[in-house]
Amino acid sequence: MTRAAQEHAIVHVVGALCTGGAERFVVDLLCELKQQGVAVSLAVLSSRTDPVGRAMARQLEAGGVIFATGPTARLGLRTVLWYGREIRRLAPALVHLHTANTDLAHGLMRMIYGAAPPIVRTVHSTTLKVRWDKRLALRSNRARITIGCGHEAADACRMLVTGEIATILNGVRFAWPVRDAQASQARKRALGLDVARLHYLSVGRMDAHQGGRAAGAPKAHDVLIRAWRRSRLGEAQAMLHLVGDGDLRGELESLAAGDPSILFHGVRSDVPDWLVAADCFVMPSRWEGLPLAGIEAVGTGLPCIFSDIPALKELGAPVAYWAPVDDADALGRRLKRFAEERRYPTGAATNAVRERFGVAAVARRYGELYDSILSAPLG
Numbered sequence: 598m599t600r601a602a603q604e605h606a607i608v609h610v611v612g613a614l615c616t617g618g619a620e621r622f623v624v625d626l627l628c629e630l631k632q633q634g635v636a637v638s639l640a641v642l643s644s645r646t647d648p649v650g651r652a653m654a655r656q657l658e659a660g661g662v663i664f665a666t667g668p669t670a671r672l673g674l675r676t677v678l679w680y681g682r683e684i685r686r687l688a689p690a691l692v693h694l695h696t697a698n699t700d701l702a703h704g705l706m707r708m709i710y711g712a713a714p715p716i717v718r719t720v721h722s723t724t725l726k727v728r729w730d731k732r733l734a735l736r737s738n739r740a741r742i743t744i745g746c747g748h749e750a751a752d753a754c755r756m757l758v759t760g761e762i763a764t765i766l767n768g769v770r771f772a773w774p775v776r777d778a779q780a781s782q783a784r785k786r787a788l789g790l791d792v793a794r795l796h797y798l799s800v801g802r803m804d805a806h807q808g809g810r811a812a813g814a815p816k817a818h819d820v821l822i823r824a825w826r827r828s829r830l831g832e833a834q835a836m837l838h839l840v841g842d843g844d845l846r847g848e849l850e851s852l853a854a855g856d857p858s859i860l861f862h863g864v865r866s867d868v869p870d871w872l873v874a875a876d877c878f879v880m881p882s883r884w885e886g887l888p889l890a891g892i893e894a895v896g897t898g899l900p901c902i903f904s905d906i907p908a909l910k911e912l913g914a915p916v917a918y919w920a921p922v923d924d925a926d927a928l929g930r931r932l933k934r935f936a937e938e939r940r941y942p943t944g945a946a947t948n949a950v951r952e953r954f955g956v957a958a959v960a961r962r963y964g965e966l967y968d969s970i971l972s973a974p975l976g
Contacts, residue, residue: 612698615647616647622746622768624656639662649865652866715740718738718744720754736757745763771955803839820881869893876899877899
């Protein structure tokens, strides 16, 4: 494989080093690409971070990936000017954008600085509800190729962008063991959980979509909380653990008030420990791209309860229970059904998932794509 020899040949761009599937995927991908000999670096537009983001920064440093962080927490003129200077300083052969806010920053940078390197973008969501300025940027930034993180995300791209579209599935660096009963009990004890109880886990941002409320948020925590309360599993000594944070947390805590079996843990940097400890993973999302948390759960060996959407079907979970979107009653029945059946995938089935979604294979696909773009004639 003949890759560009220029230092920092490919610059990836993310909005912030904070909790989020797209951000964690990019960090894993860059560390693996660097290990495979691809010259990559990272531009982080926002100075915002959290415990998970700080862990990502340490991972980048350990992996030898150079990264630079923007001067302000929110995207504004200073950010755009800083980003333009970084691109001019690094003079990359290719810029790889992630999420619509990076497209917006790139488009504004082009208006100020003029000519810019060719771009590739990855789309990490299937929602078409993108603010007008970001939609305009997605249209005006003509990418050599737009990559959907899953087949459903690639299909959604056709409504947002022009030009060539491809699919490269998200990947994960599985640096923790496959779950089994013994490992689960050990992790429960380490986390201070009662090993005699059944533990359900949900991982995801508690963020509104475009300033809305919990009832329209992508992760549908509100549906999960209502389903849990209706299932009355808490009365049977089961526990629901919610890992994540965001502007909806107060509303969700109010919805869960009075039920001591629903626990909010905020942002955690030890999510793999929670995955191994848990007995069941729950993701009732209204929409997804190809969620990293879902990949991690299936690749850990957890039975999963999912909303019946195409993006979650793509995960190929060996043991899954399905509920219609926004149906708290149906979701409650699935929660109870798992408690009655307690089916778990085999180790062989889980290892097959890890092989499919391992970040090393994903990084090789990206490397091949970069080679084909950088070796093609301009025009």
